[in-house]
């Protein structure tokens with residue numbers, strides 16, 4: 001069986017607007033153009049995964065229940081065709097806590113590459129923060145930095161120094177780096 005291409009997607013500031021510890025259902029708003037971009041990726045055979053650092057859970061800012069409600073709302077608004085997003089992994093730990101999955105850990109990406117027989121050469125990690133881009137780098141896949149979230153100018157200087165793709169937002173990444181029309 002041929003290995004499949006895949007996208008590992010940061011949630012806040014990439015797929016949905018970032019409200020800093022986004023935890024209320026009414027805050028959930030897909031970034032413009034993300035829905036048709038994801039649909040184009042599915043049409044092209046990309047397997048889709050979400051990998052999100054949610055330290056607000058262990059900081060006591062919101063609960064797992066609130067986090068899951070936000071994901072449900074996001075998926076409802078995106079209404080993607082089957083198979084949609086295959087798996088969503090959240091790391092609840094604070095940056096100072098040990099964590100298996102918190103980005104820049106490559107653990108989730110490596111597990112999914114093995115589980116779904118993905119082609120690392122056709123896998124990307126896309127997000128708005130250094131931790132996202134370094135998770136891709138640490139997993140040996142390509143990374144794209146998007147300007148639609150919390151990234152600071154110095155972060156993008158780092159992205160440039162590392163040779164990561166740098167785009168306005170996820171839809172631009174899909175058009176430019178994946179070459180898909182939608």
Ligand SMILES: [Mg+2]
Pocket residue numbers: 010011012013014018127128129149150
């Ligand atoms: Mg983010």
